[in-house]
Amino acid sequence: MSVFDVFAELVARLSGVLAPVFGASATAAAIVGFTLCVRLALHPLARAAVRGERVRAALAPRMAELNRRYGSDPVRLRRELERLRSQEGASPVAGCLPMLLQLPVFFAMYHLFTADEALLGHTLLGAPLGGRWFGALQAGGVLGGPGLVYGALFVLVGAVATWTYVRTRRLMAAGTVGAAATAGAAPGVAGGAAMARMLPLLSFGTLATVAFVPLAAALYVVTSTTWTAVERAALRAGRAPGASGAPAAGAASRRRRSTT
Template identity: 45%
Template sequence: MDITTLPVVGSLLHAGADLLTTLTAGLSPVAGGAAAALAVVLLTLAVRLALVPLAVLQIRAERDRRRLAPQLAALRRRYGHDTRRLQEAVQRLYTSERVSPLAGCLPVLAQAPVLSLVYALFTHATIDGVVNALLGATLVGIPLGQSLLVVLTSPLWTQAWIVLVLLALLAVTVELARRAGLRWNPVEAPPVGAPGSGVAAASARWVPFVSVVFAAVVPLAATLYVVTSAVWSLGERAVLRRLLR
């Protein structure tokens, strides 16, 4: 079944395609062949600008967790070997202090539909039976609908450097964001020998880089979205953390 033929999905994809096509046409006199890629970047920036209020809530939640850090540390020392009781105690603390542990996920969750839309727009040859002209858009000769893995196994492999540069930029951005997050809101290491302490430490170190792996396997248009959003997040958090200290 072609999901693009579903009434709601088809309408959303048509609207997204029309928006990107219009942006591309307007940017073509300035950006030339990179107009479509620039249109994706501008769309990302517009989405992130609209989500600034959620980012404010995210930083406030981080600030609250930093304020509660001594109490959280005491709970970990008290219940470090009893995961269930520790989780219950932490939840009670968050509830009593009116702190939402999910606030930090809001910007990511809110972007999921837009990223899914970009992904869909550059993976379907037709949208509700109409030829998808966006698949003809390129960046440095690479179609925006192709991923790094596809490019590396095609005659265009010599152009893969642009994707590798984007992934390197994303990796550096993720690491800078991780270090900034630790400085802003240090996380106390779990007690030695506590159940899952090693796994938790490894996860905290490497899970942020899942986005780099994701960006390597999705269409280049989605890679542009992820990289642009990550760079925006790094700068946005730096500014908001100063303002909401």
């Protein structure tokens, strides 16, 4: 039995459990529930990824200094970077490996929700799980039942993408996201900085995904994306340790000086 069969069986059983509550939309609810369960099981990997990001962010200033001093000597630069990582007990792939380990699971789930005929034959409030946005528009227009289902998904995805965009821009302004990306890219620091500038815009790519994939896959993508945003906020991803308290402490110090 393949992993796709295992996932399909789990979704089918969860759908049977949810059927008394959700009726004809039980399979759609099961997709959401199954996605949340998988993301919860993968949460330790997400925590490890955030710890790796913080390691890279902490080392970024020192790596940038090494790049400035030895940029003209790639061999010496590589040796100095390896020495720094060895001294600090940091891996050059810290934060990346946990994310890579999650990819096979995400691909398996995406394949399941785009190719399993048994799942795609069900509906969500009248919208076929195997259908797409353009088909929903042709069937009943924007205000038709399926069109409204997609409209709700677009609103949710847009809200999450906007929140992620604003949050990433703030972290970049504070220097933490840009530092982490740059540290991971050394000695090609310029490439890391370019990647960091693109980060805020990537969140809106989910809108296009939802528009073109089957509704079952769209539910998975929306659920997973929302989970990621909430999870990273809860873990304070992109923030250096103690960063949240620094502005408050500085403000308190200024107030004390002003009163004296």
